[in-house]
Amino acid sequence: MTAPDQNRPTTLSDGVVDWLTNGTRDERFIDNIFAEMCIRLQQAGIPLKRSTMHVRIQHPQWLGAAFMWLDGMREAKISRVDFDVLERSEFIGSPVSEMLDGASELRENLEGDPSLGRRHAVYDEMRAKGLTDYVAWPLHHTLGKRHLVTFATDRPGGFDDAHLVALKNLLPVLALVSEIRIKNRLARTLLETYVGSHAGELILAGATRRGTGTTVRAAIMICDLRDFTKISDNWPRDDVIDLLNDYFDAMSEPIARHGGEILKFIGDGLLAIFPLSEPGACANLLRAVTEARRAMAALNERNNGTGRAPLNYGIGVHVGDVMYGNIGSSSRLDFTVIGPAVNMASRLEALTKQLGRPVLLSRAFAELVEREFELEHVGKYEVRGFSDAIELFAFHG
Template structure:
């Protein structure tokens, strides 16, 4: 006899079995999966296939990205992969955030539930609820996703079944959150590690470090175009200007010269006070041409920056760029316990000497003859002659952009 009591027992058994299967999958079945968003998509799909009416799910994570405060990972029915959206710093000060379930969670709520089929309450009918109703969703629930050391993020689920989530649906989801937290935190921290390394040492060096190049002296010899850039008169500026003005100046300057390098595939290895060291790996066939284009665009960006500074009554910024090509040692140098991932070698020294020579020749960018011979656009450069460089044996052929000597920086 299929009595209501028997039906309840059957349902509880099925939920317990599903919970066990989901926990087994989360803790054991995801070991080979690298990406958090792929795990979350599979998590939502498994729940839906098992009869839980999850039609949309999100995870909101705070990151340590220099441009973004956080990221939202979104899955909904019909999506093959998660959709990612970054959020800028300052969003927590906006009404969009303050009038949202996310604000309630960050202010200490352990759960936010909204039955979307019920009449809207103007005081708490957040914009996200109106958007979800427009998608035909019937229920919404959000929980904090607790990580270690008191860190919390947010996970949400929305239903599309009339009546929304049943009480045992919510109990099941809540019971899976601790395991979901453990599994996603590992991937999130892995991603943060890579992000921080990319931010501070660049993507190529980051990859080598994560692959085990962490001992002093470890590294490889690579062929690269090397770019050294330096700001003129920075010592005087830093001594006379207020600190905040100096920092703002440096940020504007580094934006002008860095963005072209990154846009053309270069890797910025380090900022050295008011200087910069970057390379273009020659395993990319057009690396020298890319470096030449980056130098040209950096010069244009500095001209635009100086024009803007002149309109504000500020002095122009002088600078020099030296570009060379050759073999460099690319790896770890330093003390036993404090390392710097950088490049060294005669080719680097030549690039640095070329940068210094820009001041003597009153041009903004200088290239070595060796570089010009490797660049497909090297014929567009104008020879300036041969010059002795300190620490370099023979005088070096030096070239510049055709209009550089006349136009300056």
């Protein structure tokens, strides 16, 4: 480790650097740190009026995020950045674009003749708000990742040399502090994306030992797409992927909206639970099914306009105790639910095709919702793997 340079002259930001290094350990969120940093820079005598930080993130829906702080704000404004932003005018020729292309510094005099400076809407916006000077630098994270931080002032004449030295002095520590928070958020996002929010929280809290788990009483929902093998054999690959994504959107969004948790996608199927510890879990499951069926009807109508055949599916629903935890090999684990109740939901889903009912419920589940929802009694049927015939109900949503 390199010793501090005792001969380095002090700068206006030294106190802020010390705070970033030693005073932010208990703060989880980078946007809060960023806003507090800007306020402290002002208090240190740097005439800061506007500052932004732009970071790329690994997220299924967003390319990145932008944090903006303006004079007088106690919190930074967070904007998500879509994947298609790279093709928009707001990105092309922007400071972010130049920085990602390899620029090591951008400086723009906003007091001068606009026709002589860089041409982009962001510079015109800053001039219109009375800003006089703008500077941007890359934030270097590990493995060559480049992000961006910018500073602007309304001081006549812009930033002086002491201001610029002080701001640049922040960059190495801000890069370290921001990378730690972004990677913490990334770990949480990846877990939420691949195992669900509740399972992700448990894993982050240390629930990673094989064979550990807890017993949860839950409503279990298993959904499967019909004739998927035929579709995947006859359709172009990209069409099949688009179809699956549309189908899972139609099914998944209502589940999340009503408090369910999707534990896994299995090919063209999904497994979700609604823990009974949450009030109204069983009713919420049926509300999610109702909305999902409407979304699937709308999807089939859109597909019909392009000549595609309608998508059919089956949903099996049961309620019972499940073991919720880590299953797998010594080096590869799956956080899931297992138990007879899960097996029953799977068998009911398989029966939907045989009985011509898209949604089948067990008697155990139906008893918990029959006062709120209209159900069709289907009868008793033998279920593979279970000794007694099971009384079934259909739900039409």
